[in-house]
Amino acid sequence: xxxxxxxxxxxxxxxxxxxxxxxxxxxxxxxxxxxxxxxxxxxxxxxxxxxxxxxxxxxxxxxxxxxxxxxxxxxxxxxxxxxxxxxxxxxxxxxxxxxxxxxxxxxxxxxxxxxxxxxxxxxxxxxxxxxxxxxxxxxxxxxxxxxxxxxxxxxxxxxxxxxxxxxxxxxxxxxxxxxxxxxxxxxxxxxxxxxxxxxxxxxxxxxxxxxxxxxxxxxxxxxxxxxxxxxxxxxxxxxxxxxxxxxxxxxxxxxxxxxxxxxxxxxxxxxxxxxxxxxxxxxxxxxxxxxxxxxxxxxxxxxxxxxxxxxxxxxxxxxxxxxxxxxxxxxxxxxxxxxxxxxxxxxxxxxxxxxxxxxxxxxxxxxxxxxxxxxxxxxxxxxxxxxxxxxxxxxxxxxxxxxxxxxxxxxxxxxxxxxxxxxxxxxxxxxxxxxxxxxxxxxxxxxxxxxxxxxxxxxxxxxxxxxxxxxxxxxxxxxxxxxxxxxxxxxxxxxxxxxxxxxxxxxxxxxx
Amino acid sequence: xxxxxxxxxxxxxxxxxxxxxxxxxxxxxxxxxxxxxxxxxxxxxxxxxxxxxxxxxxxxxxxxxxxxxxxxxxxxxxxxxxxxxxxxxxxxxxxxxxxxxxxxxxxxxxxxxxxxxxxxxxxxxxxxxxxxxxxxxxxxxxxxxxxxxxxxxxxxxxxxxxxxxxxxxxxxxxxxxxxxxxxxxxxxxxxxxxxxxxxxxxxxxxxxxxxxxxxxxxxxxxxxxxxxxxxxxxxxxxxxxxxxxxxxxxxxxxxxxxxxxxxxxxxxxxxxxxxxxxxxxxxxxxxxxxxxxxxxxxxxxxxxxxxxxxxxxxxxxxxxxxxxxxxxxxxxx
Ligand SMILES: Nc1ncnc2c1ncn2[C@@H]1O[C@H](COP(=O)(O)OP(=O)(O)OP(=O)(O)O)[C@@H](O)[C@H]1O
Ligand SMILES: [Mg+2]
Numbered sequence: 001x002x003x004x005x006x007x008x009x010x011x012x013x014x015x016x017x018x019x020x021x022x023x024x025x026x027x028x029x030x031x032x033x034x035x036x037x038x039x040x041x042x043x044x045x046x047x048x049x050x051x052x053x054x055x056x057x058x059x060x061x062x063x064x065x066x067x068x069x070x071x072x073x074x075x076x077x078x079x080x081x082x083x084x085x086x087x088x089x090x091x092x093x094x095x096x097x098x099x100x101x102x103x104x105x106x107x108x109x110x111x112x113x114x115x116x117x118x119x120x121x122x123x124x125x126x127x128x129x130x131x132x133x134x135x136x137x138x139x140x141x142x143x144x145x146x147x148x149x150x151x152x153x154x155x156x157x158x159x160x161x162x163x164x165x166x167x168x169x170x171x172x173x174x175x176x177x178x179x180x181x182x183x184x185x186x187x188x189x190x191x192x193x194x195x196x197x198x199x200x201x202x203x204x205x206x207x208x209x210x211x212x213x214x215x216x217x218x219x220x221x222x223x224x225x226x227x228x229x230x231x232x233x234x235x236x237x238x239x240x241x242x243x244x245x246x247x248x249x250x251x252x253x254x255x256x257x258x259x260x261x262x263x264x265x266x267x268x269x270x271x272x273x274x275x276x277x278x279x280x281x282x283x284x285x286x287x288x289x290x291x292x293x294x295x296x297x298x299x300x301x302x303x304x305x306x307x308x309x310x311x312x313x314x315x316x317x318x319x320x321x322x323x324x325x326x327x328x329x330x331x332x333x334x335x336x337x338x339x340x341x342x343x344x345x346x347x348x349x350x351x352x353x354x355x356x357x358x359x360x361x362x363x364x365x366x367x368x369x370x371x372x373x374x375x376x377x378x379x380x381x382x383x384x385x386x387x388x389x390x391x392x393x394x395x396x397x398x399x400x401x402x403x404x405x406x407x408x409x410x411x412x413x414x415x416x417x418x419x420x421x422x423x424x425x426x427x428x429x430x431x432x433x434x435x436x437x438x439x440x441x442x443x444x445x446x447x448x449x450x451x452x453x454x455x456x457x458x459x460x461x462x463x464x465x466x467x468x469x470x471x472x473x474x475x476x477x478x479x480x481x482x483x484x485x486x487x488x489x490x491x492x493x494x495x496x497x498x499x500x501x502x503x504x505x506x507x508x509x510x511x512x
Numbered sequence: 513x514x515x516x517x518x519x520x521x522x523x524x525x526x527x528x529x530x531x532x533x534x535x536x537x538x539x540x541x542x543x544x545x546x547x548x549x550x551x552x553x554x555x556x557x558x559x560x561x562x563x564x565x566x567x568x569x570x571x572x573x574x575x576x577x578x579x580x581x582x583x584x585x586x587x588x589x590x591x592x593x594x595x596x597x598x599x600x601x602x603x604x605x606x607x608x609x610x611x612x613x614x615x616x617x618x619x620x621x622x623x624x625x626x627x628x629x630x631x632x633x634x635x636x637x638x639x640x641x642x643x644x645x646x647x648x649x650x651x652x653x654x655x656x657x658x659x660x661x662x663x664x665x666x667x668x669x670x671x672x673x674x675x676x677x678x679x680x681x682x683x684x685x686x687x688x689x690x691x692x693x694x695x696x697x698x699x700x701x702x703x704x705x706x707x708x709x710x711x712x713x714x715x716x717x718x719x720x721x722x723x724x725x726x727x728x729x730x731x732x733x734x735x736x737x738x739x740x741x742x743x744x745x746x747x748x749x750x751x752x753x754x755x756x757x758x759x760x761x762x763x764x765x766x767x768x769x770x771x772x773x774x775x776x777x778x779x780x781x782x783x784x785x786x787x788x789x790x791x792x793x794x795x796x797x798x799x800x801x802x803x804x805x806x807x808x809x810x811x812x813x814x815x816x817x818x819x820x821x822x823x824x825x826x827x828x829x830x831x832x833x834x835x836x837x838x839x840x841x842x843x844x845x
Contacts, residue, residue, distance in 0.1 A: 056732070075736075088728075088732060092728040094721070094726045
């Protein structure tokens with residue numbers, strides 16, 4: 001396998017956006033029949049590199065050789081013609097048309113026929129979709145959840161007979177079983193001789209799936225190794241350029257603090273049924289469950305992003321907390337970071353500073369209601385330092401940032417209003433190991449400072465490593481609350497699958 | 513995976529039942545408009561016995577047929593994420609150019625082709641400003657709104673061109689009938705049906721929807737986004753020019769003030785018909801029903817002898833109601 005001549009060779013690729021060079025002399029080679037991991041921190045330049053291969057960006061200098069011949073890849077169409085397909089990090093699909101049309105869009109676009117043969121498109125799409133999911137090709141894309149959209153995005157890349165397949169964090173929004181189905185498929189493709197580049201922040205995936213690994217740091221290639229020859233610790237060290245102390249901060253020392261929030265019998269009439277729990281001072285409370293189990297909806301019902309049907313929420317002082325809309329909740333110090341940062345989390349077209357001041361603009365305004373740029377920048381710089389946001393300056397627009405840094409900006413926005421309780425939906429999705437550890441540290445620090453922290457996460461290890469107590473949802477109801485020694489992977493999976501419905505009440509009574 | 517099954521369950525909710533079918537019809541914008549039109553028909557046929565006569569129907573159809581051709585173009589342009597505020601002036605330019613050339617001795621058919629060509633070219637230049645310079649459609653077409661109108665004034669020197677010397681066979685496309693049906697109406701239906709079919713099925717037109725729905729997705733699929741935008745702009749302008757020629761043949765005159773304010777009616781029709789100004793959404797059929805509704809309301813008010821001073825207000829209220837009902841019905845989808 002490793003003997004094969006490379007199908008793709010990049011030599012000394014540089015790339016600048018305006019005056020800022022983000023890739024410096026990166027060389028990279030890809031062989032047919034291998035899965036090649038590309039790893040690096042947020043902003044290391046992974047997406048930029050593969051976008052160059054995919055014809056989205058043009059390199060500033062350097063050479064690309066495909067099957068030994070030097071070529072330029074001028075557009076995504078060009079890339080497709082050369083057998084390269086790409087799954088982009090950010091979902092880019094058309095919400096207004098069917099799944100089938102999205103999957104086969106490039107085929108429709110290049111077809112010479114006057115009319116679209118919908119019957120054929122449907123059938124072809126169904127075949128491709130069936131490899132990964134049971135979605136019907138006729139559904140309108142806009143009605144799908146993010147995780148399903150991600151699957152469609154992957155299927156779209158699979159629709160072309162490619163020789164080089166590039167996936168940029170494809171599993172960020174997928175469930176465990178979907179991820180496994182994807183892995184099976186990728187291995188199959190590899191065995192057929194397809195060359196695959198796989199970007200992920202999850203070390204376990206890289207070790208499960210990949211043959212070689214190239215590490216980028218600050219736009220430079222650090223190393224390329226056989227995965228079998230390096231340990232995860234070595235990889236992490238190369239990634240962040242130093243040794244990572246501990247993956248997760250120590251757990252709470254005072255688990256029985258006073259109550260910060262009490263939720264009783266909360267329902268929204270659809271996806272949340274009769275949920276009760278307490279949030280205590282000093283703890284990080286996790287909410288686990290399968291996708292669709294109502295985790296996000298629960299957060300939304302608490303903070304006024306979604307109407308409640310019944311139930312009661314009280315805050316520390318026992319006062320009733322029933323915000324009519326989200327702005328009421330923010331005024332009372334309850335803020336929420338939504339799952340999809342592109343849609344609800346940040347203003348992509350505004351600068352970092354404008355983003356961080358946006359939740360409470362009065363904080364950076366003068367007496368007369370004008371924004372004080374100096375204060376605004378100062379606020380952004382303080383928060384940026386606290387969260388270690390990597391950017392040229394606080395005036396950089398958010399869409400120019402790497403995915404992980406965008407997430408940090410969304411996070412900084414929340415902290416700008418000095419909240420009392422923060423609700424976080426997948427706060428570390430798409431964030432690199434180093435930054436993730438920083439965010440975990442920060443969450444722990446916030447909890448110790450007396451701020452209530454509730455975290456929804458699909459990543460088992462995060463739930464286990466970070467949270468003091470975990471509320472598990474299954475089919476929109478609480479199926480158990482785990483803490484201490486009961487907080488194990490096995491219990492989590494069992495409760496999430498809903499098999500413990502029978503004794504869930506006992507558990508709850510026992511712990512609460 | 514759990515939410516797949518949830519969505520699926522929702523999709524296979526019990527079918528059948530009149531109320532359910534009605535609800536489903538209401539969910540499609542076209543169905544909604546059809547229902548409103550039907551209600552208007554029933555109400556008006558009780559209110560005025562003249563309403564349901566062929567004479568009245570013919571008058572209503574005639575009143576929107578030519579503008580309807582522009583609505584087709586505008587809808588497609590709105591779907592790609594654009595808008596053209598200059599279509600009124602574009603119509604006028606085509607008729608003025610063709611009229612002037614005719615008066616200078618050119619064959620009227622050739623003169624008309626030149627008129628449409630001129631507007632197509634104007635659309636091309638406008639498209640270049642949008643796609644190459646990177647200006648927005650709104651501001652570019654606002655500038656062209658003044659530019660094209662100004663050109664019509666320059667060409668005509670401000671006075672209407674009288675064209676009654678046009679040959680009868682040319683006037684036929686604007687004034688003639690075919691088996692009792694005005695040719696204008698037939699041409700309109702041909703354009704509308706063609707537009708609707710193309711937009712639903714033709715590969716080239718699907719690209720328009722993709723670009724409007726998500727520019728990035730279209731780009732990644734290998735679609736040349738700028739090219740699609742450019743040619744859609746040309747199409748819309750050319751259709752406006754074509755409509756201008758139809759008006760010229762119908763009216764027998766080319767006035768430099770023709771079509772002032774027409775763009776608002778045309779854009780309103782497209783939007784009532786379901787076109788989203790954010791792009792990606794809309795249908796030709798819906799837009800046609802939209803302009804039909806607008807015209808029907810106007811003619812109803814005339815039949816009912818409603819004071820001219822009230823007509824604008826009433827028309828706008830009905831529009832607001834139609835769009836609101838649709839929005840409320842579909843909000844929870
Ligand atoms: N269009 C752009 N304009 C300016 N700078 C950009 C642009 N796109 C990316 N950058 C910069 O290039 C650098 C590399 O970004 P890139 O998206 O490649 O990182 P990444 O390794 O994919 O990170 P992540 O893991 O967060 O996705 C970042 O510093 C980013 O700010
Ligand atoms: Mg990236």
